[in-house]
Amino acid sequence: AAGVIQSPRHLIKEKRETATLKCYPIPRHDTVYWYQQGPGQDPQFLISFYEKMQSDKGSIPDRFSAQQFSDYHSELNMSSLELGDSALYFCASIQGYSSYNEQFFGPGTRLTVL
Amino acid sequence: AQSVSQHNHHVILSEAASLELGCNYSYGGTVNLFWYVQYPGQHLQLLLKYFSGDPLVKGIKGFEAEFIKSKFSFNLRKPSVQWSDTAEYFCAVNGGNQGGKLIFGQGTELSVKP
Numbered sequence: 120a121a122g123v124i125q126s127p128r129h130l131i132k133e134k135r136e137t138a139t140l141k142c143y144p145i146p147r148h149d150t151v152y153w154y155q156q157g158p159g160q161d162p163q164f165l166i167s168f169y170e171k172m173q174s175d176k177g178s179i180p181d182r183f184s185a186q187q188f189s190d191y192h193s194e195l196n197m198s199s200l201e202l203g204d205s206a207l208y209f210c211a212s213i214q215g216y217s218s219y220n221e222q223f224f225g226p227g228t229r230l231t232v233l
Numbered sequence: 234a235q236s237v238s239q240h241n242h243h244v245i246l247s248e249a250a251s252l253e254l255g256c257n258y259s260y261g262g263t264v265n266l267f268w269y270v271q272y273p274g275q276h277l278q279l280l281l282k283y284f285s286g287d288p289l290v291k292g293i294k295g296f297e298a299e300f301i302k303s304k305f306s307f308n309l310r311k312p313s314v315q316w317s318d319t320a321e322y323f324c325a326v327n328g329g330n331q332g333g334k335l336i337f338g339q340g341t342e343l344s345v346k347p
Contacts, residue, residue, distance in 0.1 A: 123276070152334060161237075161323070161337040175332050209276065211335075218265050218327045219284060222335065224277040 121145050123212050123225035131231045132200050140195040140228045144212030150174070151193040152222060153185060156207040165208075168193055169216040200232045235260045237324050239338035246314050247346050254309040254341050256324035266307040267325040267335065268298055277323065283307065294318070316347045 124143040132138050144151050153165040155178075164177035168187035179185075182200075187193045191212075197204060209227035213220040240255035258264065268280040281292025288300040298309045307324060324338040 150333070154335075154337075161339045162335075164334040164336070167332065167334055169332075175334050177334060211277075213333060216332055218333045220333065221279050221282070222333065224269075226276045 123210060123223050125208075125210060125225040125228050127228060128226065129229050129231075131233065133233055134200055134202065136200050136232075138197045138200060138230060140197070140208050140230070142193045142195070142210035142212075142225060144191050144193075144210075145214075145223055148212035148214045148223070149191055150213045150216050150220075151187055151191070152211045152213075153179075153193070153195055154209050154211070156209070156227075157203075158206070160206075162209070165195070174216055197230075202232050205230060205232045235326070235328075235336050237326055237336055237338035239322075239324055239341050241341045242339065243342045243344070245344045245346065248316055249313050250345075252309070252311040252314045252318075252343070254322055254324075254343070256307045256309065256338055257305050258307065258324075258326045258336075259305065260326055260328065260336075262328055264326050264328060266298075266300060267327075268292065268296070268307075268309050269323045269325060269337075270320045271323065271340075272320045280309070280322075314343070314345050316345045319343060319345045 150169045152167040154162040156162040165179040167175045171187045185195045207227045211222035211224045236259045266283040269277045291297045325335040
């Protein structure tokens, strides 16, 4: 079965650089969630999209932006990177926008900021 | 504030031992409760979930969890662990009408010795 795809899997950037993370949901899934997991920390919700519109927003820095495209894939754009942005970023997808639908997670992108 | 607390950060067991991982939550209103597992190098996978009804829910791979509303708890149990259960376990909640974003606990790393 198709799963959630994230690219790249690993990314190394310097401080103040920009990064773009991509998430490709399971086919026919129209909702994407982004989470950030710092070293030794619990995953934190960043932002979600449903039908190409932002549906909810969590603890996402102003330096970050995201969008969902017509094919439902989503991109997380991160600018002016800081050391503290080093984390595992993973996305999840569901069909429909509901608390009752199981979220399917991608493998994550591990971002290292030097 | 909404939060999830997992009591054990690292649990070490021998094969065939019984497992119980604690999870308490703080959340106003209707909650849905989840346990996710992350095997080494893999993505988060759903073990089980509770929405309503029987507070004792059974999941995959012999896991079960009991929702005790009066204690705001959703502990995960397995009568006899196997080496292959070595993984990190996350308890998570979302609200019944909050569009699905998950609030995670800190995770419990389980190591099972053969």
